[in-house]
Amino acid sequence: MSGKKKKAVREQLTATVFLLPSLIGLVLFSLIPLVFSLFISLTDWNFLNGMGSWNFIGLENFLDMWTDEWFLASLKNTFIYTIVVVPIGLFLALIIAALIDSFISDRLANVLRVTMYMPKICNIVASAAIWIMLYSTYGPFTQLMRLLGWENPPHFLASYTWALPAIMLMSIWSGLGYHVFIYSAGMAGISRDLYEAAELDGAGAIQKFWYVTIPQLRPTTFFLMITGIIGSFKVFGSVNVMTQGGPGHSTYTLVYYIYKSAFSYYNMGYASAVAVILFLILLVVTLVQWKHNNGSSD
Amino acid sequence: MRKNLVRAGSAVLAAAMLTGLTACGGSGGSSTTATTKAGAASSSTATTMAAAGKTAAAKNNGETITLNLWGGIPGEYGYDEMVENFNKEFKDKGIQMEYTRYKNDSDGNLQLDTYLSSGGSIDIYMGYGGISRLKTRVEAGTALDMTDYLKARGFDPVGELGATNVTGYQIDDKYYALPTKYENKGWMVINEDLFKEAGIEIPLKGWTYEEFREDAKKLTKGDGQDKIWGMYWNLGSGIGDSIEFVGAPLKQYKTYSNDEGTSTNFDNELWKKGLQLIKDTYDDGSAMSYETETADNVTFDQVFLEGKAAMSAGIYNLRIINDLDTYPHDFTTAIVPFPVPDESYMNEYDYSYRPGAGDLICVNPKSEHIEEAMDFVLWYIKGGMAPLASSGRIPLWKGFDADLVTKALCAKEGVFDPESVKAYMAVDGTKAVKTISTKNDSKINDVKKEEEQAFLLGQEDVDTCCSNMKTRADAILAGE
Missing domain, CATH: 3.40.190.10 (Periplasmic binding protein-like II)
Structure with a gap:
């Protein structure tokens, strides 16, 4: 009995030792900062003044933000960005993946998928720099728009109307290859029997896509949607590089504003409060999605 | 949420790297x-x-x-x-x-x-x-x-x-x-060769908004790739120092209307007049458009030092004007004062505004x-x-x-x-103007930039721009 107990203790110890590095990492870099920023969001801390130089101000930060036009603009823009980028990105990826899957030979398909995946590997900052050039007055994108009959295309990144869509387009482009890749993998996992059965029932290509492929890809779509929404809510790099929130505050997003509050106004407390809001939004989104997914798969 | 901040942090690092890649044109x-x-x-x-x-x-x-x-x-x-x-x-x-x-x-x-x-x-x-x-x-x-x-x-x-x-x-x-x-941010740089070519006197002793606008029009010529603008405002990297001259005649009350810094002075006529001057040069084509400046990320060296503009804001560029190895050019640059609203301000040149x-x-x-x-x-x-x-x-x-x-x-x-x-x-440096400053300077500056941008991009007229600047900035001051 005691030998057994000893063994169990030893096993537990071994497991703990192996887990320790990642546990320490988790505590140091996720848990403590998480709790700390919750605390900071209730203060007026300027981090340049050092640890301890904070005043507890209760919920003031959380109340102030609803009259702060920068915050409201960030919130609105982030929602618009997510609502546009995620569905369009997924829809395009699904179509492209299906086309590649049905019409293109395996070898070429792989080349295509890898090529499309490139932007995902590419640093967002580098991509953004290239897109700035594409969007410039004599840039290829602007020229293309002219060729397509747009007589007087705007300066996309300097336009109140077009700056946000311009950033969205770049985001859709940069995420596309990854989405196609995952969808392709999902499609490879669909049993051929289902297609054969559908064919026997007289289903055409579009019907097979609609009644077999799409339903079978539901878990994939769900996964991409969650990660996509979370990713979209955290958009920062492209905004910081391409427009810095401008013109005006037409491209302010939540994370950009968190960054601005923290590192331009040195107001860590307020920045943390906005971060808490972002956290809550993502929490709600994830919960709703989980619930919906579990509910409908029953 | 901390994670987000951390990620933001790494993005910042990445952004810093990019700034090094793309935005350093102007600074060498x-x-x-x-x-x-x-x-x-x-x-x-x-x-x-x-x-x-x-x-x-x-x-x-x-x-x-x-x-x-x-x-x-x-x-x-x-x-x-x-x-x-x-x-x-x-x-x-x-x-x-x-x-x-x-x-x-x-x-x-x-x-x-x-x-x-x-x-x-x-x-x-x-x-x-x-x-x-x-x-x-x-x-x-x-x-x-x-x-x-x-x-x-x-x-x-x-x-x-x-x-x-x-x-x-x-x-x-x-x-x-x-x-x-x-x-001295009350001064700007001009391409002397282009001035001489156009037969315009170098305004070493100062000039008015009106004279400046006339000259900017006269100096503008060419089309497409050969276009030479009269003025390059140099606002692409941000509306900042380049338009200091607009509020400068207000001296210490440039930003705030009182010594305590409890309200701003942006609804002053001088702000309207100066901002309108800038907009007018954009509108009549004698300055490179603000859209082009911001959207194309153009820099001082790409415009002024390439001889594509006869005048430019940005006195801090003396360093790169003098760096012929990195920025070769063959014209002479003269340093001249920024224009003033009208003749009555001409005598203000005996001391610097800020x-x-x-x-x-x-x-x-x-x-x-x-x-x-x-x-x-x-x-x-x-x-x-x-x-x-x-x-x-x-x-x-x-x-x-x-x-x-x-x-x-x-x-x-x-x-x-x-x-x-x-x-x-030779500017007299003995007369002091004390800048009024509050801890909300950077927020107020951001508000000011946003409204000025909206005006320069034609989203609002100059009255709305200035009254918005004041209302928004004053609200920030009142909130503290």
Whole structure:
């Protein structure tokens, strides 16, 4: 009995030792900062003044933000960005993946998928720099728009109307290859029997896509949607590089504003409060999605 | 949520890298082109002035101390030579120096601030961004109160640097920073060759908005790739210093309408008039459009130094105008005052509207070598910075011989018009204008920029722009 107990203790110890590095990492870099920023969001801390130089101000930060036009603009823009980028990105990826899957030979398909995946590997900052050039007055994108009959295309990144869509387009482009890749993998996992059965029932290509492929890809779509929404809510790099929130505050997003509050106004407390809001939004989104997914798969 | 911040942080790092890649065109970036800068004149100034400016030598028990200096200018623009001179001169006293360049943008300043607030090993640093950034640093305790140290060394900043230049940087009558470089944002640069070609007199004595607009139209010519604009406002990287002249005639009430800084002055007629002037030049095509500037990320060197504009804002570009190796061009640049609203303001040119100085030298209060650092500060101001003159930084100390500085700056023939440099340097520096500043400066500045942008992009008229600026800024002030 005691030998057994000893063994169990030893096993537990071994497991703990192996887990320790990642546990320490988790505590140091996720848990403590998480709790700390919750605390900071209730203060007026300027981090340049050092640890301890904070005043507890209760919920003031959380109340102030609803009259702060920068915050409201960030919130609105982030929602618009997510609502546009995620569905369009997924829809395009699904179509492209299906086309590649049905019409293109395996070898070429792989080349295509890898090529499309490139932007995902590419640093967002580098991509953004290239897109700035594409969007410039004599840039290829602007020229293309002219060729397509747009007589007087705007300066996309300097336009109140077009700056946000311009950033969205770049985001859709940069995420596309990854989405196609995952969808392709999902499609490879669909049993051929289902297609054969559908064919026997007289289903055409579009019907097979609609009644077999799409339903079978539901878990994939769900996964991409969650990660996509979370990713979209955290958009920062492209905004910081391409427009810095401008013109005006037409491209302010939540994370950009968190960054601005923290590192331009040195107001860590307020920045943390906005971060808490972002956290809550993502929490709600994830919960709703989980619930919906579990509910409908029953 | 912390994760988000951390991720944001890494994105920032990445962004910083990009800024290095794309946005450095204007500042010379980390160009590896080594350039020989100092003419004979400036080197000799360095030694004689430095000898005069020496104070009590440091005592350090035979050990060598290394002072760390951080600045926003690449070393090859005179800093390397200055440090070399210092190291030679102070070798016997056991003091050496190392220079580190940080990028003077928001990420670079954040890096500097983080280093300073976490202790760090920076002893002395050059600060930019005027009184508002200095104030942040003073509040964070990262700038040493030098008042007593200066007194102990018998250095009177008002007398030695000019009241106009230092008063604006005093906080509670104390010196946390000393300006070292003469840089008067009431002045701009013009392409003298294009002016002569068009038969326009060089406005060394000043001009009015109306005259400026007429000249801008006359100077505009060509089409497509050959287009030459009369004016390049240089607002692409942000509406900031380039339009200082608009509010300048309001002197200390440029931003705030009272000494307490409880309300802003943006609804003043002078703001409207100045902003309208800028918009008019955009609208009549005599200035490169604001959309092009912002959307295409154009920089000073790509426009002015390529001869594509006859006039430009951005007096801080003297350094790169003088750098013919990196930015070759074959026209002469003259420095002229910005236009004024009308004739009645013409006589205002006998003094500068705002602290006509920059490059704020500061000492880190956490430095272990404060005495030595202070010795360096005075050595630098009183002659040590001479090698920087030839690369476009005009020393502020009155002990510098203006003729020698002019000579050093104009060492390369035909780059600057010496007459205009003399006029620029002859501005009376004894009349002080104290800048009013609050802890909301940077937010108010952002509000101002947003509204100005909306106006320049045609989203609102000038009245709406100015009243929005005031309403929004005042609301921020009232919220505190």
